[in-house]
Amino acid sequence: MSSNVIGVLDRALDPLSRSLSLEAARSILELRLDDQARNRLEELATRNTAGQLTPEELAEYDAWVSACDLMGILQAKARALLTQRKAA
Known part of the structure; x- marks a missing residue:
């Protein structure tokens, strides 16, 4: 994904991240590909x-x-929200 697309997604998801509950933000931080998906991605990357x-x-x-990339953006926003609310 190009940096322009990532920047647009990051900005477009701002309203979503501001409306997350603490529980939802923590759940987003736990998102991971399952073993089958991770193995497929690794195979495709190698090839x-x-x-x-x-x-x-x-x-x-x-x-x-x-x-x-999308998961990473969501996790960064969730992490920032948790940090911000912890500081408040």
Whole structure:
């Protein structure tokens, strides 16, 4: 995902992050890919590095990377919210 897309998502998700409960923020911090998804992503990443992905696999890999980027943005916002509320 390009840095422009990540920046737009980050900004677009601001209202959501401000409305999270502490419990929801903690739950977001616990989000992880399951073993099957993580293994698939690792397989695709390895094959991508070697230039061995089909166009369909490359699209799947890009989708996984985008999903991980989105999870990262949500987790960063949840972490910031918890830190902010702890300081208040």
